[in-house]
Amino acid sequence: MTINCNGKLISLETPKIMGILNLTPDSFYDGGSYKNEQEILQQTEKMLADGAFCIDVGAYSSRPNAKDVSTKEELQRLMPVIELLQKEFPDIILSIDTFRSEIARKAIDNGAAIINDISGGSLDELMMKTVGELKVPYILMHMRGTPKTMQSLTQYDDLLQDMIYYFSNKVTEARSFGIHDIILDPGFGFAKTTSQNFELLKNLSLLNMLELPVLAGLSRKSMVYKTLEISANEALNGTSVLNTLALQQGAKLLRVHDVKEAKECIDLVAQL
Template sequence: MTINCKGQLINLSSPKVMGILNITPDSFYDGGKHKDEKSILHHVEHMLNEGATFIDVGAYSSRPNADHVSETDELRRILPIVNLILKAFPSTLLSIDTFRSHVAKQCIEAGAALINDISAGQLDDTMLKTIADLHVPYIMMHMRGTPQTMQQQTNYDNLVKDVLFYFSERIAAAKALGIIDVIIDPGFGFAKTLEQNYELLSKLELFKIIEKPLLVGVSRKSMIYKILETSANKALNGTSVLNTVALQKGASILRVHDVKEAIECIKLTELLSC
C-alpha cells in the first residue's frame, strides 16, 4: 500500500510512525508543553531524528470534554507553526489534525501533506469536497458526536460491525468525490468505553477487509493508564505493548508521543513476520 504525499510515494507495507505535536494548552498528555518556537522546533527535530515519517500537528484538543476552540483561534494557533516547521525542515510531511475544511485548505496551501480528521467529514459538510480538490491523503477516524459529547454515545449493536459499516459508508462517500488515498483510524477512546477499546483492539485484524491502511493511536491514553492504575506520564511501557499488538494485527501507522520506542516496536515485530 502506498500514499502520495506531495509527489512522494510512501510505502506503508512497512509500518511507519507519526509523531504527535500538540500545540493546544489542554491536551491530555502534553498540553501546553510546546508553546514557543524553540521548544516546538526542538521537539519536531527530535521526532524526525528518531525516525518519524509524519508529524501530526493539532491545535484543537479532542480529549473528552475538551474546550471548544473557534475556527479563528485554531487557524491563529496552527498556521504559524506549519510555516515555522516547514521553513526549518522543508521536507517534513506534516499531517494536520483538524475536522474543519477551511483549516485543512489553508494548511495544505501552506505546505502540509495530509489531513487527519477525527470526524471523517461528519463535522464539516465541505471537508470531503475540500480533500478531493486538494488531492491529499485523508485519515478518517471513527467517532460519534463531538469531543464534548462522544462519551455519552457508546451504545452499539455490534461494536466492530458498526465501526466497519461506518467506514464503508465514509469511504464510499470519499471515493465518489475522487479521493484516492484514504487511511482509517478506529478511534480508540472516541465514543468507546474502556472495555470497547480492548474489544476493538482484540479484533483489529478484521479491519483488513476494508483494504485501506490502518492507523492506530493509543499512545498514553486512559485505556492504558486506567487499567495499570497509573498516569499518562507513566504509560509508555503500556503504550509499547499495545502498539506491538496493533502491529501484529495489521497497523500501518502508529500515531505516538514517543517515536523512538514505536520504531523499536516496528523493528522487532517485523522480524516475527520474516
C-alpha cells in the same frame, strides 16, 4: 500500499510512525508542553531523528469534554507553526489534525500534506469535498458526536460490525469526492469505553477486509493508564505493549508521542 504526500510516494508495506505535535494548552498528555519556537523545533527535530515519517500537528484538543476553539484561534495557533517547521525542515511531511474544511484548505495551500479528520467528515459537510479537491491523503476516523458528547455515545449493537458498516459508507462517500489515498483510524477512546477499546484492539485485523491502511492511535491513552491505575506520564511501557499488539493485527501507522519506542516496536515485530 502507498500514499502520495506532496509528490512523495510513501510505502506503508513497512509500518510508519506519525509523531504527535499538540499546539493546544489542554491536551490530555502534552497540553501546553511546547510554548515557544525553540521547544517546538526541538521536539520536531527529535521525532524526525527518531524515525517519524511525518508530524501530525493539532491545534484543537479532541480529549473528552474539551473546550471548543474558534476557527480563528485554531488558525492562529496552527499557521505560524506550519511556516516555522517548513522553514527549518524543508522536506518535512506535515499532517494536520482538524475537522474543519477551512483549516484543511489553508494548511494544504501552505505546504501541509495530509488531513487527519477525527470526525470522518461528520462535523463539516464540506470536508470531504475539500480534501478531494486538494488531492491529499485523508485519515478518516470513527467517532460519534463531538469531543464534548462522545463519551455518552458508547452504545453499540455490535462494535466491530457497526464500525465496518461506518467505514464502508464513509469510504464510498470519500471516493465519490475523488479522495484516492484513505487511511482508516478506528478511534481508540472516541465514543468507546475502556472495555470496547480492548475489544477493538483484539479484533483490529477485521478492518483489513476494507483493504485500506489502518492507523492505531493508542499513545498514552486512558485505556492504558486507567487499566494500570497510573498516570498518562507513566504510560509509555503500556503504550508500547498495545502498539505491538496493533502491529500484529496489521496496523500500518502508529500515531505516537514517543517515536523512538514506537520504532523499536516496529523493528522487533518485523523479525517475527
